[in-house]
Amino acid sequence: MVYFIPVGAENQTAPTILIIGDSLSAGYGMKAEESWPHLLQKKLQEQKSSYRVINDSISGNTTHNGLSRLPDSLKQYQPDIVILQLGGNDGLRGLSLKQMRDNFIQMIEKIQNQGAKLLLLGIKIPPNYGAAYTERFEAIFLELAEQYKLPFEAFFLAGVADNPELMQSDDIHPNAAAQPIMLNNIWQVLEPLLSD
Template identity: 45%
Template sequence: MAASLMLACALPAMAQTAAKAATTPKPARTVLVMGDSLSAGYGLAASQGWVALTADRVAKTKPGWRVVNASISGETTAGGAARIDGEIKRNKPAVVVIELGANDGLRGLPLAQSRANLDRMIRASKASGAKVLLIGMRMPPNLGREYTQGFSDNYAALAKQHGIALLPFLLEPIALDRNAFQDDNLHPIASAQPKLRDHVWTQLEPLLR
């Protein structure tokens, strides 16, 4: 009799707990973007950059996902390598997008150094269980053919070595259109950002399935 009474009292609480568990949403899976000014939206409103536009698309088309933009204008691969562990610990990403290297190239930093930094970021991301999308850049020809070719080759080699997704050149859809850039001829204008979003999406979307 006492056991039956205890069970009867416990059943409503058990049902309430089960209902709460069923209705509690799962934590959103995170896409972490580690980039420089091209991803930080230099010269643009916060909502205009390709990362913000991607976050909007993810919110509308990929339930259970969110985008965290940890990009910093002026960031180098060394800066990214120094920050990656903290950002992974803080955000626990399921996907890490790495868009770095342009500032290394513009400063003529050694290619081996840049590659080692990117390698460090990729290894840290994979060790956390995250998928990785590496976004490459290209350098202007005035730096010399050997440097510009080696710069581009770094991204392809790292993607092959680690078996990760690669977008060879972020600015490919607009690179030949001077009107797509701000006065500095380095940073895309707001109206060009949707093209960058769509370009990145070709490689990012499969990682969100």
């Protein structure tokens, strides 16, 4: 398994932000340095923050994949903050929402049991999956955030997903121009979690 680790990750004593995500965080269809996780590392460095960013995001991952690799990632990186960005592929594949919710619960509890702060990123799926499925899908993120009292961004593609100029030709993945907007959506919830 290959991880993209931005500049700063080599400092093993620095406080760590670990991103567990899918293609929306892996920089799909663009250079790694254009992706929002890389822009986050750059922003932290500009603000003289000591945090390093570990981007453990893999295109195509579902919540099942994330749950499978989470224990090793937590052990290896010992994060202070985890940004959990998964679920989109579960929804696009029409997978069981109960299983998705259960996977999230296990991930959240593993992260919290390690003592890391957790930021949950919500996502929406196209309406052609039917109102009942899409509404239930989106509700899971809010319910988990409330149940576990998590910092939460309900739709981190806000201002992006409805703008064709900010999307790649597949109409699923944001392009490079969208990444600063995505980072700004996330930063508003992430910044209060930073302790330095």
